[in-house]
Amino acid sequence: MQLVEGYAKHAQRIDELIAQYSVGWTLDRMPVVDRSILRLGAYELIWVDETPDAVVLDEMVQLAKEFSTDESPSFVNGLLGRFKALKPTLRREA
DSSP: OOOHHHHHHHHHHHHHHHHHSTTTOOTTTTTHHHHHHHHHHHHHHHOSSSSSSHHHHHHHHHHHHHHTTTHHHHHHHHHHHHHHHHHHHHHOOO
């Protein structure tokens, strides 16, 4: 519940980041499951310090493996990995 409420608080910024960094994919074109996983993962990576970044990435990739397409785990891993690398900058901009 904390992740969903956290995403809701930062929804506009998170969706802007996903749209900005997902090359060749609009939010509307992404599978709904991928979009949801990315939203929760982005919130947890950028705004939740209690969970290690590697754990967030692993959990989100596992969700993509279980519930989405064959290409989704690498897409989720790549985009969230980019957010992880940019985390200090993204946090300042938020």
